[in-house]
Structures are given as C-alpha cells and as structure tokens.
Amino acid sequence: MYPYYELRQVPFDCQKRRTRLSCASHLHDQVEMVYITEGKVQVTVDAKPYTLEPGDVCIAFPNQVHSYVDVQANQADIYIFAPQFTILADTFLHFRPRSPVVRQGVKAEERVLLSMIFEKNESEEPFAEEMVKGCLSAFLARLLSSMVLEETKPNDMSALKNILAYCNRYYKEPLTLEILSQELHVSKYYISHLFSDKLHISFRGYINSLRIFDACRRMDRGQDNVTEIAAQVGFDTLRTFNRVFYRYRNTTPSAYIKGICSKDEGEKQ
Secondary structure (H helix, E strand, O other), X not given: OOOEEOOOOXXXXXXXXXXXXXXXXXXXXXXEEEEEEEOOEEEEEOOEEEEEOOOOEEEEXXXXXXXEEEOOOOEEEEEEEOHHHOOOHHHHHHEEEOOXXXXXXXXXXXXXXXXXXXXXXXXXXXXXXXXXXXXXHHHHHHHHHOOOEEEOOHHHHHHHHHHHHHHHHHOOOOOOHHHHHXXXXXXXXXXXXXXXXXXXXXXXXXXXXXXXXXXXXXXXXXOOOHHHHHHHOOOOOHHHHHHHHHHHHOOOHHHHHHHHHHHHHHHHX
C-alpha cells in the first residue's frame, strides 16, 4: 500500500499498545516515538527497516514516512506530539537523526519520566499539562543527546513547509504541480524533487493520501454515500476514487463502510 497522510488534530497523545503495533506506511507533521517493552517489531523509517526489541526506542521526526510490522507479540508505548508541545521544536523542525533508533534507550531515570507522562496526562490537577510537557522535554533531551542529528537544508524545509500547508488546505480542489508552482512561485521540478527526496512519496501520491484519509474520516463518522464522499474529497470520478482507495487501504470503500457497520453492530450486542 502507498503511504497515507494522517491529519492529526491534538497536540499530544500517548497510548499503551498491548496487542499489536502493526501500522501501514504513513506520515504526519508531528513527532512519533515508540518504546518497546515486550516482543519484537520491525519499523521502517524513510524506507530503512529496523528491528526493535524490548528497551529500544524509535522516533520519527515530522513528515518522515514510517510503518510498523509485528515480528512477535509485543507491547509498546506510543507518544505522538506536535514539535511545539516541547521545548525542542527547533530541533525537530530543522534536523533529522542519522538513525531513528536508540538501542536500550530507556534507563531507570527515563522510565520514571515516561510513567509520569502517562500519569499526568490523565490527571485534572492544576498544571498537569505543564508537567507532561516538562517530563516529555526532559526525556527527549536525554534521548536526542545520544543520537547523531544532521541539519536539514533551511531553504528546502521552508519551501516544503509552505508546499505542505498549501496542499493540506486545498487538496479537495483540482491540484496539479503546475497550479502549485504558479501559486507558490516555485519550480514544479523543485516541488517534485522535495516530495521524492524529503517525503519519499510523489506529489500525486501525497494529494491522494490526504483525500483518502479524509474519506475514511467521513466514513468513520457515519457517511455512507460513496459517490458523495468521492466528490467531497476531490475525486472527479467514482472509478478513480475506488481505484485509489483500494491502493491505499487494500479494500474497497463499500467494504470499508460495511466493516464499520459490522463493528458497530458487534459493540451494540
């Protein structure tokens, strides 16, 4: 399946996965950190695979394509957050790690910080969010200090930020490299290069991923008219929508909706 773009709405989220971690290739403008506590997982970041074992940490920077495949039954803690949620935003926005994996990256002191993040994230006490930010920033400072970080080209990242912002806003409209080039006054060849070099996805693939993610979100919220959904997210024909949807989700829109309905019926029983 092609990578899909995930539009995230909240600045911070953390979860304890106790069943499976497998997730198709995707990207978003937030940081995603995974800490393996049991089992084995294969993670791929920017087309490079790594096998994670208990104690290992993997961190995907903003707009890095990443995916997970379960190698063994596993348990993992996941943290997804906007760069600005921490005091390290500049690092996340202007650097990339040579390797996204830190082996045995969580010592006793770091485990205390991670535990506090979960505890305070569920708390309603005063300044709980500030404590989450503080613990997360402290953990990340320790983690990043053990990684080799390479500075990205400022001009490239500035241009990419503007390009992605435009795409994220206008993906429902007819959008081509020529239109994007005219609107942003950037060469279409340079735009194409940024997508392939920085995101490892084509411009058209990126736009389609935004549209399919939006379509799934509409279906998850109860919309069931496939023709209407296809038009609302930017597809000219239902045939094209069905073909692209299958490419990204490995199922048809109708089957996806049917799966949602079956799940809802099961939860009611």
